[in-house]
Amino acid sequence: MSLPAQNSTYPINQTLSSAVLLYEPIFEGWLSAVFYVYANKLQNDKSLQLTAQNCYTPSLLSQATHVETDKDKAERVLVKLNKLLGRSGMRNLLWGFLSEKDHIGTTLFQVVKYAIDYPDRPIMQDLGNLSVLDLVQTVKSVGREKHRMEAFVRFEHTTDDIYFARVEPDFNVLPLIGEHFRQRYQDQHWAIYDLVRGYGIFYDKSQSTASHPAALQTITGLDDAVLRDPTSIHSKDEARYQRFWQGYFTNVNIKERKNPRLHKQYLPQRYWKYLSEKQVLPNAEHLQKRR
Incomplete structure (x- = not known):
């Protein structure tokens, strides 16, 4: 036409x-x-x-x-x-x-x-x-962008025992990063959803065998409310996992060696909103080691 x-x-x-x-x-x-x-x-x-x-x-x-x-x-x-x-x-x-x-x-x-x-x-x-x-x-x-997505994806454990991650990559890299996570996380259910392009990839471990990981599935049409704020489907342990990770991040950070400019060069700010270690941790000061 x-x-x-x-x-x-x-x-x-x-x-x-x-x-x-x-x-x-x-x-x-x-x-x-x-x-x-x-x-x-x-x-x-x-x-x-x-x-x-x-x-x-x-x-x-x-x-x-x-x-x-x-x-x-x-x-x-x-x-x-x-x-x-x-x-x-x-x-x-x-x-x-x-x-x-x-x-x-x-x-x-x-x-x-x-x-x-x-x-x-x-x-x-x-x-x-x-x-x-x-x-x-x-x-x-x-x-x-592929390398950064493989490094900066953060999964959140849900009530369905699925580890779920949201991303907003500049390019359509989900087809390129799926194999990395499929090989790395063969023993759990996980999904990565591209909010910009409206689709994601899902790995169902029940479909895998000892010699062959399960094939990746394409998913679409997830609930907008969940995509905006997945806390409604968080498992009872997810908040605790995030606090542990935030505490670890706070403890290994050396205040005297901070270099914000270099940090943003290697970890651009546009990725921060989905990184649990970058979220506000109310008791961060109490978790900081005394030096």
Whole structure:
């Protein structure tokens, strides 16, 4: 389905117009858009843009076409790109896609086109290419966010014996951090919910075996009140766990060696609201060791 045609009464200079392909904001959607480009011989159109549907703003200077997600076509493109880019190159494409940057679809396509045009060239090493450079820098940013999420996620024990954590990452990193927690916490039920994107991942230990951890499940539609304030589902021990952790944090802190600037550099303030050790501890002074 296409957007309504532009009003012909407006004398638009055709050299200024651009073609926009809108894809469903999933990786298979973007792959389907790439297939559409080559099937319709649009790859040499310098004005071509590949944009996620949820990021598109209609304009008189662009003509948008919706591309339906086709899993078979997406698979064909995926196989081709695997051969061209290898495992590390495909990792870069996926991590770049998960950044959800407004123009990432176009950047990824330009990288793919470069790889197709020069199949024998190690294109991911060519930082002189602006699209490759943009992708490499984006992947580094996504990698930093992944590392921070793995370090700063704080679980809260619930009445259902599920350890529940809320996060608000800059990028869509849940698909990247799930395996880290799946390997680390195989002996308990846990869930991590992305408040920004409205979905989470859930690990059900009852589905695991001695040799194979359970697969991660996607969860959506959790109660807004619980997401805003999960204390209503805290187990009777959760408050005690948090006090113990806050007390430990207070005790190991050396007042004379505080460096707030360095601390914020390694632990940005935007993560603090979900860190139990950063919450107010009424008796913190009494827990501080005498030195």
